Amino acid sequence: MTDRNGGKGPNGPFMTHCHREIYDAQWDIILDDEFLAAYAHGIVVQCCDGVWRRFYPRIFTYSADYREK
Amino acid sequence: MSVNLDTLDQPLAERRGRRENRRLPQRYRDILPNPPAALPPTPLSPVPEATLPPLLANSPAREVLKSPRNKFGLFRQYYATHFPEHDPDEHTTSEDLLESSSASLVDLIHPYPNLSSFLLGEWYWNDGLKKSQSSFANLLNIVGHPDYRPEDVSDVNWRMIDAHLGGNPKSGDVDDGWEDERASDGDWTQTPIRIKVPFHSRMKHPGQEEFEAGKLYHRSLVSIIRDKVSGPDFHHLHLEPYELYWQPGEEDSQPVKVHGELYSSTAFVEAHRTLQDSPPEPGCDLPRFIIAMMFASDGMELTSFSDAKLWPLYLGLGNNSKYRRSKPSCHAFEHVAYFETVSLRDLSLQNLIDPSFLSCQVRSSLL
Numbered sequence: 001m002t003d004r005n006g007g008k009g010p011n012g013p014f015m016t017h018c019h020r021e022i023y024d025a026q027w028d029i030i031l032d033d034e035f036l037a038a039y040a041h042g043i044v045v046q047c048c049d050g051v052w053r054r055f056y057p058r059i060f061t062y063s064a065d066y067r068e069k
Numbered sequence: 070m071s072v073n074l075d076t077l078d079q080p081l082a083e084r085r086g087r088r089e090n091r092r093l094p095q096r097y098r099d100i101l102p103n104p105p106a107a108l109p110p111t112p113l114s115p116v117p118e119a120t121l122p123p124l125l126a127n128s129p130a131r132e133v134l135k136s137p138r139n140k141f142g143l144f145r146q147y148y149a150t151h152f153p154e155h156d157p158d159e160h161t162t163s164e165d166l167l168e169s170s171s172a173s174l175v176d177l178i179h180p181y182p183n184l185s186s187f188l189l190g191e192w193y194w195n196d197g198l199k200k201s202q203s204s205f206a207n208l209l210n211i212v213g214h215p216d217y218r219p220e221d222v223s224d225v226n227w228r229m230i231d232a233h234l235g236g237n238p239k240s241g242d243v244d245d246g247w248e249d250e251r252a253s254d255g256d257w258t259q260t261p262i263r264i265k266v267p268f269h270s271r272m273k274h275p276g277q278e279e280f281e282a283g284k285l286y287h288r289s290l291v292s293i294i295r296d297k298v299s300g301p302d303f304h305h306l307h308l309e310p311y312e313l314y315w316q317p318g319e320e321d322s323q324p325v326k327v328h329g330e331l332y333s334s335t336a337f338v339e340a341h342r343t344l345q346d347s348p349p350e351p352g353c354d355l356p357r358f359i360i361a362m363m364f365a366s367d368g369m370e371l372t373s374f375s376d377a378k379l380w381p382l383y384l385g386l387g388n389n390s391k392y393r394r395s396k397p398s399c400h401a402f403e404h405v406a407y408f409e410t411v412s413l414r415d416l417s418l419q420n421l422i423d424p425s426f427l428s429c430q431v432r433s434s435l436l
Contacts, residue, residue: 022283043294064365065367
């Protein structure tokens with residue numbers, strides 16, 4: 001990096017980009033294909049009352065700090 | 070005016086006869102919480118475990134259903150074919166709604182053997198790091214209190230108690246292990262995080278390059294949901310959303326919408342309605358429900374002296390009451406992942422930055 005940038009270290013926008021990329025990449029891992037399939041078609045689970053039901057996960061809230069900087 | 074000569078020598082306050090069953094003034098009276106009114110029985114009940122209410126096109130039309138009002142004039146309004154058979158509030162007793170500490174004094178002051186030693190130990194650990202006038206006054210309050218018994222503290226094994234407080238009990242009970250150690254559920258996985266880093270066109274090697282920026286520790290969302298729904302916590306999950314209204318007066322008065330739980334929110338009601346209106350999975354007539362995911366994440370410093378940090382991601386279910394979610398003892402929140410952050414040190418290991426350069430200049434300015 002320094003080598004490519006004429007001896008200068010990374011700047012602010014560069015680090016912001018990396019923070020955002022790494023954050024998005026991790027959500028990409030968490031929201032995996034299994035989850036996306038469940039989101040679209042639901043998952044069939046036998047609940048502890050013995051009844052089978054089909055559940056569709058939906059994301060309602062996300063409480064977090066703004067962490068891209 | 071008659072004067073009782075027997076009590077004449079007593080102070081005036083003690084002379085007044087005690088009135089039994091006196092009502093407290095209005096401002097001190099506490100109205101105990103009241104669970105919602107029970108739902109009317111469903112026409113289909115009792116439902117045998119194997120059969121399921123059909124949700125196909127020929128099923129009865131959905132309609133607005135109102136529950137009876139409870140003590141406070143609150144009622145639930147569903148939009149469904151019938152009232153839900155699964156009603157978590159059915160299991161709610163007034164005890165669930167009250168937060169009371171049933172722990173005995175012995176449990177509360179554990180591992181201290183008696184109150185005098187507990188108060189001294191509490192003063193030693195929690196009353197600030199430095200000696201001060203106010204701290205000294207606090208100490209005098211403890212040892213000067215009529216209930217303080219010097220003989221109670223003379224035989225106390227302070228060293229053992231402190232070891233116990235520090236998490237190294239000499240005795241056999243080791244119940245303060247970390248959740249992760251206890252639950253050897255092994256459903257955590259590590260996935261490398263790959264990010265693309267751009268390089269300026271005037272740089273030596275312009276364009277994008279992919280880097281591995283650490284590993285993400287995470288669990289499968291679907292397996293967390295499966296566990297929650299099939300486990301005993303299911304009894305507390307609200308599957309069918311409803312609107313909560315307040316109608317304190319007459320039957321024909323205008324009810325007021327009450328906001329509180331996620332499962333009584335417009336968002337949940339609409340999501341549920343959209344799901345019911347959507348075509349079912351081919352060949353499947355199982356009842357369909359929303360699992361309301363509520364994520365939360367917050368970075369935290371682990372120690373005061375190093376840069377050890379954790380950035381956990383939690384998942385709670387909005388189908389659960391907020392009063393249960395907020396109780397640590399209910400274990401309503403699951404750890405989903407521990408986020409990684411970009412650090413120049415990680416990137417330098419991959420020769421993104423010349424390490425020697427990092428050590429002399431960048432570390433001081435950017436780390």
